Each structure stands twice: as structure tokens, then as C-alpha cells.
Amino acid sequence: MPTLFSFAFKNIKRKPLRTGILMFAIALLVSALVFSLSFVQRVNGSIKKSSERLGADVLVVPTNARGAAQEVLLENRIKTFYMKRSIINRVLALPGVEKATEQVYLVTIAGICCSVPESMVIAFNQDTDFIIKPWLQEKLKRKLAKGEAVAGAESAFNIRLGLVEMDSMLFGNVFRLVGSLERTGTGLDTAVLIGMDSLPAIIASGKVKNLQPDDISVIFVKVKPGVDPAQVAASVEDNIIEADAMARKDIGKNIITTLKDMSRIFTMTIILAAVMSFFLVWAIFTAIANERSKEVGIMRALGAKERHILRIFLIEVLVIGIAGSVLGIAAGTGLSAIVAKTFSIVKQLSTDLSALERVVIAAMSFAGGTAICVFGALGPIQRLKKMEPLMVIKTE
Amino acid sequence: MDLIVLENVSRDFRVGHDTIPAVRNATLAVARGTFVSIVGHSGSGKTTLLSLIGGMVTPSSGRVLFDGEDISAWAGDALSEYRCEKVGFMFQSASLLPILTAKENLLLPAAFRPRRPPDGIEQRAEELLRAVGLSDKANAHPSQLSGGQQRRVAIARAFMNMPELILADEPTGDLDEETESEMMQFFQRMNAEHGTTFIMVTHNSDLASRASQRLRMHQGKLAGV
Numbered sequence: 001m002p003t004l005f006s007f008a009f010k011n012i013k014r015k016p017l018r019t020g021i022l023m024f025a026i027a028l029l030v031s032a033l034v035f036s037l038s039f040v041q042r043v044n045g046s047i048k049k050s051s052e053r054l055g056a057d058v059l060v061v062p063t064n065a066r067g068a069a070q071e072v073l074l075e076n077r078i079k080t081f082y083m084k085r086s087i088i089n090r091v092l093a094l095p096g097v098e099k100a101t102e103q104v105y106l107v108t109i110a111g112i113c114c115s116v117p118e119s120m121v122i123a124f125n126q127d128t129d130f131i132i133k134p135w136l137q138e139k140l141k142r143k144l145a146k147g148e149a150v151a152g153a154e155s156a157f158n159i160r161l162g163l164v165e166m167d168s169m170l171f172g173n174v175f176r177l178v179g180s181l182e183r184t185g186t187g188l189d190t191a192v193l194i195g196m197d198s199l200p201a202i203i204a205s206g207k208v209k210n211l212q213p214d215d216i217s218v219i220f221v222k223v224k225p226g227v228d229p230a231q232v233a234a235s236v237e238d239n240i241i242e243a244d245a246m247a248r249k250d251i252g253k254n255i256i257t258t259l260k261d262m263s264r265i266f267t268m269t270i271i272l273a274a275v276m277s278f279f280l281v282w283a284i285f286t287a288i289a290n291e292r293s294k295e296v297g298i299m300r301a302l303g304a305k306e307r308h309i310l311r312i313f314l315i316e317v318l319v320i321g322i323a324g325s326v327l328g329i330a331a332g333t334g335l336s337a338i339v340a341k342t343f344s345i346v347k348q349l350s351t352d353l354s355a356l357e358r359v360v361i362a363a364m365s366f367a368g369g370t371a372i373c374v375f376g377a378l379g380p381i382q383r384l385k386k387m388e389p390l391m392v393i394k395t396e
Numbered sequence: 397m398d399l400i401v402l403e404n405v406s407r408d409f410r411v412g413h414d415t416i417p418a419v420r421n422a423t424l425a426v427a428r429g430t431f432v433s434i435v436g437h438s439g440s441g442k443t444t445l446l447s448l449i450g451g452m453v454t455p456s457s458g459r460v461l462f463d464g465e466d467i468s469a470w471a472g473d474a475l476s477e478y479r480c481e482k483v484g485f486m487f488q489s490a491s492l493l494p495i496l497t498a499k500e501n502l503l504l505p506a507a508f509r510p511r512r513p514p515d516g517i518e519q520r521a522e523e524l525l526r527a528v529g530l531s532d533k534a535n536a537h538p539s540q541l542s543g544g545q546q547r548r549v550a551i552a553r554a555f556m557n558m559p560e561l562i563l564a565d566e567p568t569g570d571l572d573e574e575t576e577s578e579m580m581q582f583f584q585r586m587n588a589e590h591g592t593t594f595i596m597v598t599h600n601s602d603l604a605s606r607a608s609q610r611l612r613m614h615q616g617k618l619a620g621v
Contacts, residue, residue, distance in 0.1 A: 001518060002496060002500045002504055002507055004507060007496070007507070010496070014495055294491075295493055298492075299504070299508070300476070300479075301450075301452055301479060301487070302479065302480065302485065302504060302505045302508060303476050303505055303508040303509070304480075304508045305473050305476040305477075308507075388452070388453065389452040390447050390452045
């Protein structure tokens with residue numbers, strides 16, 4: 001016996017090209033939605049997480065190296081910049097500063113100085129450090145000796161794959177990798193870390209250009225409880241002309257500002273696509289309503305109630321909306337994975353979307369695609385269900 | 397009690413600025429089990445009269461009673477249930493749904509019933525198809541049937557929900573003489589065996605003469621023959 005479901009499914013199969021076009025349009029909209037939401041969420045979330053995980057309230061870098069420092073710490077880019085080591089004492093002397101620790105950034109070049117692929121080598125002060133330790137303690141319960149290094153989580157992954165040797169040549173010196181960091185979601189993940197006391201031998205090797213023995217790259221500052229990090233950052237800039245400073249909330253600000261502009265472009269595109277999809281669904285269902293008005297009249301004359309007509313068409317539109325949305329989610333997820341590789345801002349990010357974030361994005365896109373489909377078809381369906389059964393007889 | 401009573405029923409249609417009276421002050425009483433025929437010229441208001449009785453259009457004035465209840469006061473779901481359970485329609489053309497097979501077209505009215513269809517509904521559809529001589533066409537779509545075969549499917553469909561009243565608007569118009577005669581015998585058998593009331597519009601005076609109550613419509617007015 002035909003049920004309202006089987007009747008609706010027969011109608012869907014009746015014009016496969018038209019059904020396909022409608023599903024394709026919804027799939028396009030949903031895939032664009034999935035892609036843009038994934039993109040924005042991933043970049044935004046990654047920047048925020050990374051700045052939180054840095055563990056410092058203020059970041060002090062050489063003048064004009066603010067952007068480069070953020071790129072290293074948040075986007076895993078490979079950059080070097082230096083300032084004089086003496087600056088750390090001037091920072092420590094500023095009011096509100098509880099502690100500070102310095103790091104030096106070096107870049108390896110495979111085949112020239114080093115046996116590892118191009119990556120950051122970070123030398124850190126083991127006596128004052130509060131940035132690396134929290135990630136290191138569980139893995140290695142002692143200080144790194146000269147000639148020892150630990151690898152960031154991503155580097156460690158490469159070591160396990162055999163892409164990096166356990167005994168690596170770094171700037172003419174053999175370093176033994178003795179441990180690895182937990183995943184931090186920051187630039188540390190792709191770096192190789194050494195103690196500051198290994199640095200003199202590297203400088204002496206002459207394999208690192210532009211680095212002097214008293215150079216450092218960044219200073220991480222922890223402020224005293226109750227002190228506003230922004231005030232300390234302003235104080236650094238007022239008192240130390242050779243340095244720029246950023247409070248934690250401002251780290252990644254440039255990227256987030258750029259991202260907001262990109263989000264606006266995505267939002268506009270999605271709104272336009274949604275409006276177009278809405279009118280496409282409306283136009284197609286208006287055509288369907290005109291084509292099938294006689295059939296609806298017959299059904300109404302045979303005893304179909306308005307809700308039967310509504311249900312038949314809603315089943316049709318829901319099936320199209322759901323199928324289009326599911327296709328769109330698959331396409332959008334695939335597109336995110338493929339296209340993201342070509343977006344340098346995403347390629348460099350160390351954190352990916354969590355399973356929950358993916359589910360939420362898929363659910364939002366699904367709801368959006370299905371809702372556009374249903375609301376687009378609602379007008380023609382409402383008109384159709386109100387049709388007087390007499391019409392069928394009068395049009396015979 | 398009469399099954400159908402029309403009390404001074406009129407129905408006007410507006411076309412642009414003009415008002416066209418399709419049915420004028422029709423008064424009628426049809427006893428249960430009666431076979432009524434209505435003849436008249438095209439445009440005389442026969443189809444509108446059937447629509448008024450079938451609850452497909454409401455009167456501009458007057459009352460339509462079915463089994464003592466004023467259906468002209470009903471609306472929405474109540475009228476749909478009335479059309480589904482009490483009335484079987486045969487339209488001027490077959491009016492089958494093209495995506496359903498002959499048997500599915502018969503079963504469609506059962507899908508709209510407010511209550512669960514009775515057991516054996518599929519058997520009933522097969523029996524009705526057999527009765528109209530189309531048992532071998534149960535799985536054929538309307539496009540695979542001739543005009544006459546489609547018409548016979550529509551005739552069978554009208555009986556599907558075992559209605560008390562059949563409203564037939566020139567039901568044998570597309571049929572050859574022999575099939576027309578067979579269908580008339582089928583109607584008379586249903587009328588005699590099940591007490592089904594028939595109101596049939598026809599141009600065929602021979603068919604009309606077989607009815608127990610004969611009526612004529614002329615310019616919207618109903619009169620006995």
C-alpha cells in the first residue's frame with residue numbers, strides 16, 4: 001500500500017535531474033559553510049590556544065620583530081631575530097615583573113650545517129625557564145647536558161618515523177636527542193630544544209651567521225599577581241627602546257584581525273549563497289507546485305487533508321535537504337583538508353579542530369542547509385495545500 | 397431518513413466583475429440506496445451540483461445535508477474525512493496519479509483515512525480491479541493503460557473506501573459501448589448488493605433512463621424528468 005513516505009520518494013525519483021540540481025545546490029552551500037566555519041574556527045582557536053599555552057604574560061622581542069615572533073610562536077614559521085642579552089636585566093628591574101626567561105632562535109639548514117630538515121632550534125635558559133619546563137618535566141627529570149637536545153612533539157614524530165636521526169648534527173656539533181615535549185599547540189612542537197650552555201660551541205663553530213654570544217631572541221615575562229600585563233608591556237616599550245612588548249591578550253592580535261576580515265568575506269559569501277539557494281529552492285518548488293496542482297486537487301478530492309499534502313512535500317524537501325547537506329558536509333570537510341594545505345596561515349597551524357568542533361560545525365552546516373531547503377519550499381507548499389479540490393474537476 | 401438533502405442551494409462564481417450563478421435554489425432529497433441520474437447541457441451546473449454534494453465547494457446559500465448533518469457548515473479536516481470515508485468520486489476524466497500503478501491508485505484513498513485501513517485492503521483493491529476487468533493490469537502505470545482502462549481504474553478507485561455515496565461525473569464517457577454497458581451493470585450490482593447510493597451525471601439518455609430517480613439541470617436549476 002502506498003504510504004505518504006513511499007509516495008514522496010516516488011515523486012523525488014520522478015525528475016532525477018531536477019532533484020540532482022537541487023541537492024547539488026544545497027551541497028555547495030553546505031560545503032562552503034563547512035569550509036568557512038572550519039577555517040575560521042581552526043585559525044581562531046589555534047591562535048587563542050597557542051597564546052594561552054605560551055605560559056607568559058608578556059613577550060619581549062627586538063624592535064620591529066613583533067610580527068616575526070608571533071609567526072614563530074603561533075604559526076610555526078622559521079624566523080630569527082636578535083637583541084642584546086642585557087635587556088633581560090632591564091626587564092627584570094621594571095615594576096610588576098615577577099620573573100623573566102630568555103630564548104635564542106636558530107635555523108637549521110639540512111645538508112649545510114645540520115642533519116635535520118629545516119627547523120627552529122631553540123636554546124633556553126634552564127635555570128630561569130618557565131616556558132619549556134611544564135612540557136618537559138614528565139619526559140625528562142633532569143637538566144639537559146651539553147650536547148643533548150629534546151624534540152618538539154612534531155619533531156619527535158619525525159624521529160619515530162626515522163626522518164630525524166637520534167644523533168643529529170646541529171651546526172657542526174653532534175647532539176643526542178634524549179626526549180621529547182608533549183604537544184603544546186605552539187611553535188615549540190616543530191622545534192628542537194637545547195640548553196643555553198650548548199650555545200657557545202655552536203657559535204664557535206661559525207655555522208650560524210649574525211648570532212653573537214650575547215644575543216637573545218625573546219624574553220618571556222611573568223608578572224606579579226594583580227599586575228596588568230598590558231601595563232608591564234607598555235612599561236617595557238617606554239623604558240627599553242631596543243625592544244617591543246606584547247601582553248598575552250595581544251599576542252596573535254594581527255592574525256585575529258586579519259582573520260576577522262576574512263570571516264566577514266566568508267560570511268558575506270555564505271549569505272549570498274544562502275539567499276541564492278533559497279530562491280533556487282523556491283523557484284523549483286513553485287514549478288513543482290504548478291506541475292502537480294492537478295494531482296494535489298485529485299488527492300484533496302479523495303480525502304487528503306492539508307496536513308497530508310504538507311507532509312508529502314515536506315518529506316520530499318527534507319530528503320533533498322538532508323541528502324544535499326550530508327553530501328555538502330563530506331565535500332566541505334574534504335575541501336577543508338585539501339584547500340587548507342594551500343593556505344599558508346592554516347598550513348603552519350599546530351592545532352587541528354577537535355572532534356567536538358568538527359561535530360558542531362557539521363551539525364550547524366547540516367541545520368543551515370536543511371533549513372534553507374525547507375524554508376525555500378514552504379511558500380509554494382503552503383499555497384498548494386490550500387488548493388480547493390474543485391479545481392481538479394473544473395480543469396478537466 | 398434521506399441520505400442527501402439539498403435545501404434551496406445556490407452557488408455563484410465570480411469571474412472578473414461578473415457573478416455567474418452555477419446552481420440556483422436547488423432542492424433535492426435522495427433516499428439511501430437510490431440510483432439518481434442527472435442530465436443537462438454543458439454548463440448547466442451539473443458538475444457544480446456534484447461538487448456541492450461532495451463537499452468540494454461550499455454553497456453561496458442554502459444547506460446540504462448528508463445523513464441529517466449539514467456538511468455545508470463543515471470545513472477543513474471534517475470535509476476531508478467526509479470525502480474520504482463517505483463519498484466515492486468519479487471525475488470527468490480518469491484523474492489517476494501518474495507515478496502510481498493501477499493498484500496503488502486504488503489504494504491511495506486508504507492512505508488518507510483517519511483510521512488504520514482495514515485488513516485485506518490489498519485484496520479489496522485486487523477484487524475491484526478484477527470487477528472492472530483489469531486484474532492483469534494491477535502493476536501497470538497509467539501511461540501504460542488505454543484511456544478506457546484508465547477510466548475503469550478510476551471507477552474501481554471510487555469504491556475503494558466502501559463509500560455510502562458515489563458521485564459520478566460522466567463516468568463512462570471514454571468507454572466503448574460494450575464496456576459502458578458492463579460498467580453500468582457493475583454500478584447497478586453495487587447499488588443493489590451494497591445499497592450504495594449513486595448520483596450520476598450523464599449525457600447518455602439511455603444510461604439516464606436506467607436510474608430510479610431522474611433529474612435534469614437547465615441553467616443552474618434542478619427539475620425532475
